[in-house]
Amino acid sequence: ATHKLLTALKSSAPALGAWVTFPGSIHARTVAQASPHLSWLMIDCEHGLISLNPGAIETIQAIEGSSSNPPSSIVRIPATGINGTDTGLGWQIKYALDAGARGVMVPMVGSAQKAKEIVDEARFPPVGRRGFGSPFTHGIWNVDASEYLQSANNSVQVWVQIESQEGMQNVEEIARVEGVDALFIGPYDLSISHGLPPPSPDPHPDAEKLIQRIKEVAHAAGKKCVMFCTNGDQAAKRAKEGFDMVSVVQYYRYGRH
Numbered sequence: 196a197t198h199k200l201l202t203a204l205k206s207s208a209p210a211l212g213a214w215v216t217f218p219g220s221i222h223a224r225t226v227a228q229a230s231p232h233l234s235w236l237m238i239d240c241e242h243g244l245i246s247l248n249p250g251a252i253e254t255i256q257a258i259e260g261s262s263s264n265p266p267s268s269i270v271r272i273p274a275t276g277i278n279g280t281d282t283g284l285g286w287q288i289k290y291a292l293d294a295g296a297r298g299v300m301v302p303m304v305g306s307a308q309k310a311k312e313i314v315d316e317a318r319f320p321p322v323g324r325r326g327f328g329s330p331f332t333h334g335i336w337n338v339d340a341s342e343y344l345q346s347a348n349n350s351v352q353v354w355v356q357i358e359s360q361e362g363m364q365n366v367e368e369i370a371r372v373e374g375v376d377a378l379f380i381g382p383y384d385l386s387i388s389h390g391l392p393p394p395s396p397d398p399h400p401d402a403e404k405l406i407q408r409i410k411e412v413a414h415a416a417g418k419k420c421v422m423f424c425t426n427g428d429q430a431a432k433r434a435k436e437g438f439d440m441v442s443v444v445q446y447y448r449y450g451r452h
């Protein structure tokens with residue numbers, strides 16, 4: 196299959212995505228086939244119910260097999276380890292990418308050092324320190340092993356979530372880390388971590404300022420910015436504001452909107 200998101204990012208239109216929250220290949224295939232306009236799907240192993248192993252690989256296989264040009268699978272890995280705590284970030288990224296993910300997203304990234312660590316885990320040498328061992332990964336992409344090794348560094352997406360006070364304080368340095376492709380805004384955690392109410396559905400005006408700032412910082416560093424939206428109206432508004440990627444739907448709802 197192709198890497199649909201990479202193609203979508205070359206056009207000026209924002210790349211539309213959706214959330215995959217529940218385990219099961221039939222659910223994943225159904226979401227993947229929902230619309231030809233979706234170019235990426237977020238397999239949510241953080242707040243969703245999907246395990247990294249074997250959940251992610253089953254989900255990715257279902258998505259990759261759903262059409263000849265399926266949406267690209269991005270895995271949101273479970274935990275980050277902010278402030279120096281070790282939550283196993285390395286093995287989580289390894290599992291997700293070995294499962295054939297076309298990208299990873301890490302929640303709650305608070306520092307440039309953490310962002311660099313994420314890039315190191317996600318890219319093969321000489322860029323990073325990703326190990327090459329899975330006999331399955333290239334089969335999921337339907338390429339041979341050497342082709343996977345050659346192409347993965349340039350095609351695997353690395354997204355970091357800015358959704359904490361630490362992340363906000365260090366957003367410029369995080370955006371500048373080489374190998375980070377996009378800053379992803381989680382408006383719910385961004386709001387509550389700053390003592391603001393969660394979006395309902397619009398963010399608090401002070402949270403809105405933070406959201407716009409993250410977008411400006413990402414673009415100033417030559418990076419993409421992704422906005423989490425829970426419905427089509429929000430997504431259309433964010434697309435007009437210049438976000439490069441937006442999610443258009445989520446298969447469960449926050450509150451009554």
Ligand code: 3PY
Nearest residue numbers: 381382383384385423
């Ligand atoms: C947030 O809004 O906090 C998110 O991470 C969305 O999933």
